Amino acid sequence: KFWSLTALGSGIYGAATIGLHAAWYKNSGRTSFHFFDDWTEWQKMDKVGHGYTAYFEAELCFKGARWTGMPNKGATWTGALAAFVMQSTVEMLDAYSLRWGFSVGDMGFNLAGIGLFTFQQLHWREQRMRLKVSSSLASYPATPIVSANGLISTRLVDRTDDLFGTTIPEKFLKDYNAQTVWLSVNPRSFFPESRIPAWLNIAVGYSAESLYGGFENSWLDRGQFFKLSGPAYERYSQWLLSPDVDLSRIPTKSKVVKTALTILNIFKIPAPALELSQGEVHWRWLYF
Numbered sequence: 001k002f003w004s005l006t007a008l009g010s011g012i013y014g015a016a017t018i019g020l021h022a023a024w025y026k027n028s029g030r031t032s033f034h035f036f037d038d039w040t041e042w043q044k045m046d047k048v049g050h051g052y053t054a055y056f057e058a059e060l061c062f063k064g065a066r067w068t069g070m071p072n073k074g075a076t077w078t079g080a081l082a083a084f085v086m087q088s089t090v091e092m093l094d095a096y097s098l099r100w101g102f103s104v105g106d107m108g109f110n111l112a113g114i115g116l117f118t119f120q121q122l123h124w125r126e127q128r129m130r131l132k133v134s135s136s137l138a139s140y141p142a143t144p145i146v147s148a149n150g151l152i153s154t155r156l157v158d159r160t161d162d163l164f165g166t167t168i169p170e171k172f173l174k175d176y177n178a179q180t181v182w183l184s185v186n187p188r189s190f191f192p193e194s195r196i197p198a199w200l201n202i203a204v205g206y207s208a209e210s211l212y213g214g215f216e217n218s219w220l221d222r223g224q225f226f227k228l229s230g231p232a233y234e235r236y237s238q239w240l241l242s243p244d245v246d247l248s249r250i251p252t253k254s255k256v257v258k259t260a261l262t263i264l265n266i267f268k269i270p271a272p273a274l275e276l277s278q279g280e281v282h283w284r285w286l287y288f
Helices: 002-025 041-067 072-095 104-123 156-164 168-174 255-264
Strands: 129-135 144-146 153-155 179-185 200-209 218-221 224-227 236-245 271-277 280-287
Touching: 002 041, 002 072, 002 168, 041 072, 041 104, 041 129, 041 179, 041 200, 041 236, 072 104, 104 129, 129 200, 153 156, 156 168, 179 236, 236 280
Parallel strands: none
Antiparallel strands: 129 179, 144 153, 179 200, 200 236, 218 224, 236 271, 271 280
């Protein structure tokens, strides 16, 4: 089991690295190792995304290690180490990319995600707090945008296609306007004598809107400068509070169903939510 899992994991790791390179780095150019200060980029959506990804990878590799027969402690550290290696691969791709660079902030959030999983698994032998993700897979209008000198125009959808891609997998990975990262907490695990359903979670989410560039909504296209301005394009963050379901705590005797629920548990279910943004509180009847 151990060697089978090692072979499978190595294959997935290699394929994922190649796919990530094609999606993010293929056309960005290469250079020597360097650092990049991106702390204020994308309203920190990329940072929470790093934390989520590292957490998910640690748990996935932990489950694989447990399947081989490893005890909890050994499997936990195996998952943590595997997640660190995978996320460090991304950081090294960044470090040699002409467009980006090695980000201390990204690495910090990688370690935070791994640490969240590792602490809980060693201390409680379960995940009482989970990082999850949701996405609305937003569509964008064909709003015309004129260059600063008025010579040429483009469309907002052309800008978002260039930034976030056109396929569903690309948009899911790249579109920070559509993504929300959640910390989903299981109250029953902290209060086992309560009548709270074991599967019911409370989730706190972080998201952002109107992101059409890393640091600001401006870019160069065909040698011309474009900049979005006005209230409709104001960049802002969102905090959300919403109920969730820990699918791993739904009782079932079927191994197939249990596996499916475990896989789907990386996503936050659509549900009503309270949103705090731009100093105001809004009610969302259904938030994706």
